[in-house]
Amino acid sequence: MTNPDSQNQALTTAQKVELSLKKRYRAEARFKAFGLASICFGLLALVVLFSNIIGNGIGAFQQTDIQLEVTFDKDTLEIDDASDAQQLAIANFDGVIKNALKARFPDVKSRRDKRLLYGMISIGASFDLRDYLKAHPEKLGSTETLWLLADDDYDTYYKTLKAGEPFVGRMNEKQQAWVQSLLDNEQMKSSFNTRFFTSGDSAEPELAGILGALVGSLLTLLVTLLLSFPIGVAAAIYLEEYAKKTKLTDFIEVNINNLAAVPSVIFGLLGLAIFLNFFNMPRSIPLVGGLVLTLMTLPTIIISSRAAIKAVPPSIREAALGMGASKMQMILHHVLPLAMPGMLTGAIIGMAQALGETAPLLMIGMVAFIVDIPGGVTDPATVLPVQIFLWADSPERAFTERTSAAIMVLLAFLITMNALAIWLRKRLERRW
Amino acid sequence: MTEAALKEAKQPSEINLESGPDAGEHQTVGAPFHDNAKITVRNVDVFYADKQAVFDVSLDIGKNEVIAMIGPSGCGKSTFLRCLNRMNDTIDICRVTGSIKLEEKEILDTKIDVVPLRAEVGMVFQKPNPFPKSIYDNVAYGPRIHGLASRRSELDEIVETSLQKAGLWNEVKDRLHAPGTGLSGGQQQRLCIARTIAVSPEVILMDEPCSALDPIATAKIEELIAELSENFTIAIVTHSMQQAARVSNRTAYFHMGKLIEVNETEQVFTNPDHKLTEAYITGRFG
Amino acid sequence: MDTLHLDQHISAQFNEDLEHLRTKLLEMGGLVEDQLKDAVKAIETADGALAEKVIETEKEVDQREMALDQESITILARRQPAASDLRLVMMVTKATRDLERVGDEANKIAKMAIALNAEGSDGGRGYVELRHLAANVIRVLNTVLDAFARYDVESAMDVVREDKIIDTEYKSAVREMITYMMEDPRAISRVMNIMWALRALERIGDHARNIAEQVIYLVHGTDVRHISIGDIERALESKR
Numbered sequence: 001m002t003n004p005d006s007q008n009q010a011l012t013t014a015q016k017v018e019l020s021l022k023k024r025y026r027a028e029a030r031f032k033a034f035g036l037a038s039i040c041f042g043l044l045a046l047v048v049l050f051s052n053i054i055g056n057g058i059g060a061f062q063q064t065d066i067q068l069e070v071t072f073d074k075d076t077l078e079i080d081d082a083s084d085a086q087q088l089a090i091a092n093f094d095g096v097i098k099n100a101l102k103a104r105f106p107d108v109k110s111r112r113d114k115r116l117l118y119g120m121i122s123i124g125a126s127f128d129l130r131d132y133l134k135a136h137p138e139k140l141g142s143t144e145t146l147w148l149l150a151d152d153d154y155d156t157y158y159k160t161l162k163a164g165e166p167f168v169g170r171m172n173e174k175q176q177a178w179v180q181s182l183l184d185n186e187q188m189k190s191s192f193n194t195r196f197f198t199s200g201d202s203a204e205p206e207l208a209g210i211l212g213a214l215v216g217s218l219l220t221l222l223v224t225l226l227l228s229f230p231i232g233v234a235a236a237i238y239l240e241e242y243a244k245k246t247k248l249t250d251f252i253e254v255n256i257n258n259l260a261a262v263p264s265v266i267f268g269l270l271g272l273a274i275f276l277n278f279f280n281m282p283r284s285i286p287l288v289g290g291l292v293l294t295l296m297t298l299p300t301i302i303i304s305s306r307a308a309i310k311a312v313p314p315s316i317r318e319a320a321l322g323m324g325a326s327k328m329q330m331i332l333h334h335v336l337p338l339a340m341p342g343m344l345t346g347a348i349i350g351m352a353q354a355l356g357e358t359a360p361l362l363m364i365g366m367v368a369f370i371v372d373i374p375g376g377v378t379d380p381a382t383v384l385p386v387q388i389f390l391w392a393d394s395p396e397r398a399f400t401e402r403t404s405a406a407i408m409v410l411l412a413f414l415i416t417m418n419a420l421a422i423w424l425r426k427r428l429e430r431r432w
Numbered sequence: 433m434t435e436a437a438l439k440e441a442k443q444p445s446e447i448n449l450e451s452g453p454d455a456g457e458h459q460t461v462g463a464p465f466h467d468n469a470k471i472t473v474r475n476v477d478v479f480y481a482d483k484q485a486v487f488d489v490s491l492d493i494g495k496n497e498v499i500a501m502i503g504p505s506g507c508g509k510s511t512f513l514r515c516l517n518r519m520n521d522t523i524d525i526c527r528v529t530g531s532i533k534l535e536e537k538e539i540l541d542t543k544i545d546v547v548p549l550r551a552e553v554g555m556v557f558q559k560p561n562p563f564p565k566s567i568y569d570n571v572a573y574g575p576r577i578h579g580l581a582s583r584r585s586e587l588d589e590i591v592e593t594s595l596q597k598a599g600l601w602n603e604v605k606d607r608l609h610a611p612g613t614g615l616s617g618g619q620q621q622r623l624c625i626a627r628t629i630a631v632s633p634e635v636i637l638m639d640e641p642c643s644a645l646d647p648i649a650t651a652k653i654e655e656l657i658a659e660l661s662e663n664f665t666i667a668i669v670t671h672s673m674q675q676a677a678r679v680s681n682r683t684a685y686f687h688m689g690k691l692i693e694v695n696e697t698e699q700v701f702t703n704p705d706h707k708l709t710e711a712y713i714t715g716r717f718g
Numbered sequence: 719m720d721t722l723h724l725d726q727h728i729s730a731q732f733n734e735d736l737e738h739l740r741t742k743l744l745e746m747g748g749l750v751e752d753q754l755k756d757a758v759k760a761i762e763t764a765d766g767a768l769a770e771k772v773i774e775t776e777k778e779v780d781q782r783e784m785a786l787d788q789e790s791i792t793i794l795a796r797r798q799p800a801a802s803d804l805r806l807v808m809m810v811t812k813a814t815r816d817l818e819r820v821g822d823e824a825n826k827i828a829k830m831a832i833a834l835n836a837e838g839s840d841g842g843r844g845y846v847e848l849r850h851l852a853a854n855v856i857r858v859l860n861t862v863l864d865a866f867a868r869y870d871v872e873s874a875m876d877v878v879r880e881d882k883i884i885d886t887e888y889k890s891a892v893r894e895m896i897t898y899m900m901e902d903p904r905a906i907s908r909v910m911n912i913m914w915a916l917r918a919l920e921r922i923g924d925h926a927r928n929i930a931e932q933v934i935y936l937v938h939g940t941d942v943r944h945i946s947i948g949d950i951e952r953a954l955e956s957k958r
Binding site for chain 1: 517519522524546547548549550551554555557559561562563564573574577578624627628631
Binding site for chain 3: 673674677700701702703704709710711713714715716717
């Protein structure tokens with residue numbers, strides 16, 4: 001009966017479990033901690049990215065104005081009737097601004113300094129003055145105290161001055177002294193930059209806005225959604241419900257899956273070859289962009305729609321068929337409503353992908369510099385990611401700021417789109 | 433004296449359960465035919481691709497009778513049941529040969545439209561599968577797609593009588609527009625029965641209608657089956673032999689795709705004709 | 719010979735339950751058989767002690783009847799047996815009652831033995847008939863238990879046929895007894911006791927026949943009660 005293992009065997013199962021328990025709990029705690037650490041890392045990366053973008057871009061929502069005494073002098077303007085639109089169009093508002101600047105800084109004499117002084121006010125200010133005079137034709141000949149848009153260099157300098165950061169721009173000491181004099185007389189101020197949201201692109205940073213790209217993106221996505229969703233869903237329904245399992249359908253399925261993984265620039269080339277070269281469609285228009293993005297998002301939508309259709313319980317199909325519903329009735333009454341939330345999810349993913357896509361659009365010329373806001377799908381346009389790409393490429397410091405701001409707008413657009421989709425999904429789901 | 437006798441009696445003599453009935457040549461024992469047949473099945477074979485699932489079944493289903501089909505899993509009873517309203521059409525590889533007549537009409541005729549057929553031969557499935565719609569819409573679905581009601585009031589009446597027949601009216605009359613999926617399992621199954629009888633079929637097929645239900649809900653469905661048999665012909669596939677014994681007039685026993693025995697239920701459960709039936713219902717194999 | 723494959727259920731416990739039921743019935747049968755043999759022997763040998771023993775055994779038979787009934791009900795409730803299993807359980811409950819009655823009848827015979835003892839011997843008039851009938855009845859009882867143990871329909875049929883003969887023998891023995899009583903009125907109460915014993919034996923024969931009919935029902939599922947032997951044979955013929 002004396003057993004060398006008797007000590008060991010004396011332990012009951014419960015005791016053995018007890019011994020291993022601590023080890024197990026430690027392992028579990030490690031496992032949990034690892035997951036938590038991953039989430040923290042992700043969140044940290046997100047916070048850094050966001051704070052960087054917001055930190056860089058927040059300035060773009062502010063513009064700098066300079067107060068000047070502007071005299072709408074008939075001789076300088078070279079017009080005699082402010083209510084005549086034709087005269088206004090050719091009027092020399094630049095001269096008015098130059099006179100106002102000369103009047104404000106009478107000390108400036110040299111040619112070089114004068115050029116620098118005239119650069120203080122944005123070239124966009126003359127358009128503002130024209131609009132002002134158009135609205136108040138009776139002001140012709142009178143002198144008004146007006147806030148005029150500052151040039152981007154002065155704008156950047158003023159913002160760094162306010163933030164107390166060291167300045168590394170293109171400003172000499174004279175210019176800095178002018179700004180100081182303006183500041184002393186409270187003739188320089190910041191205001192909300194509505195122009196950023198209401199105008200198209202421009203070579204001058206202080207005049208450049210995002211609206212053109214935003215509308216371009218919206219139109220492109222609209223075309224994409226209207227084409228890819230019905231086509232994708234119809235294809236998915238046919239493949240899932242009607243197509244017999246043959247070599248051909250297998251082949252099609254494999255190809256759809258492959259297409260989803262094809263680099264997007266290939267779709268751009270395809271669009272270039274087909275829509276532009278073969279069908280001779282114009283370049284840079286949202287219609288072509290939408291068509292190209294449709295090609296790109298179709299596989300995603302087909303795959304997710306098929307998954308959603310597959311997820312509809314077969315018992316529901318059987319129930320419908322067993323009641324004597326035809327196949328189409330079964331699909332329209334039961335399968336589609338149940339699959340719709342899943343299909344929408346697929347469409348959202350596809351749309352989000354399309355919204356952020358740059359490469360295929362570069363191929364079809366949506367990278368062009370377009371100042372006008374597109375009024376339809378056949379007007380030349382650019383889109384948000386391409387706009388970001390263009391601005392990020394520009395040398396002016398003020399464009400850096402605008403790049404970040406455009407990214408913020410893009411993100412906001414994305415979030416709005418997703419929120420809308422989630423809301424839609426919830427609504428559809430509530431129909432049980 | 434008894435010792436020796438006991439020993440001798442205990443010598444097992446094997447039933448050959450594995451091979452089943454002789455392939456090719458087999459005869460259904462008992463009484464597969466009926467004087468007043470609603471459905472006449474003759475020499476039906478069912479194939480899944482190359483695999484034969486049902487072998488040469490001939491059977492009559494009498495008017496207003498409840499016939500139970502029992503047998504071990506994979507014996508072909510559900511497959512056979514699904515032939516009766518051509519639900520097997522939904523499976524591409526499934527092929528049915530032979531003859532099934534609903535009164536005078538040949539069901540297996542490819543020219544026949546399955547839509548009206550399924551209105552005549554309704555089906556209740558294993559898992560309660562109400563549509564994810566309201567109780568009212570569930571019941572009204574069949575009449576709507578078949579255009580049975582021309583006015584709203586007519587539809588309301590169909591819904592009410594169907595729910596009453598299914599014994600569900602009192603439980604749901606105050607919440608007809610609540611989702612059908614919110615009911616309990618037993619209520620859902622009765623809703624499915626109400627949905628089926630709303631198109632007033634002549635035959636109701638039930639494929640293990642109680643397998644997902646608790647005993648009380650099962651008892652209610654069984655009670656309902658007894659009531660429905662006054663107006664409908666019912667064919668029920670069930671895994672529960674007790675259920676077959678309780679609800680059916682006749683019982684058909686399937687084994688490995690063959691119809692082994694059809695007899696009055698009393699006889700099947702007290703003194704079956706075939707050894708395999710006996711072995712199955714007494715739990716000698718499963 | 720048809721067998722019932724009682725040991726081929728998926729549930730081993732069910733096999734055991736049914737086997738146990740069967741064994742218990744056979745044991746009870748054996749007990750009752752011994753009781754009957756003892757009772758008859760008690761009359762023949764005027765053995766009062768043996769008769770007392772028979773009466774004692776009666777209590778155990780009653781206990782066994784109740785135990786078997788309980789077991790049958792348990793199986794019905796827990797297993798819901800069907801077909802041959804159901805027939806076995808039903809047959810056992812019925813056969814149990816028949817065996818218990820046989821025990822009662824053996825008891826009566828034992829009581830007659832005590833009564834005969836008390837009256838004293840008178841050369842054994844009527845004993846020949848009693849012994850003859852008793853031998854037949856004991857054999858029939860043995861055969862029917864054997865038939866049950868082997869599920870032997872042929873033996874069971876023999877018992878059914880034998881019962882007719884026992885009935886005839888009983889009738890002639892009764893006539894014999896009446897003759898005795900007419901010859902010697904002083905012996906009337908003695909002969910009456912023997913007549914009661916004969917009647918008990920005849921009843922045991924009936925019970926044996928009942929059990930035999932149950933055995934046939936068990937094996938073939940055919941109810942052969944209350945029909946003529948010819949009809950039974952025809953019914954069994956069609957089963958083959």
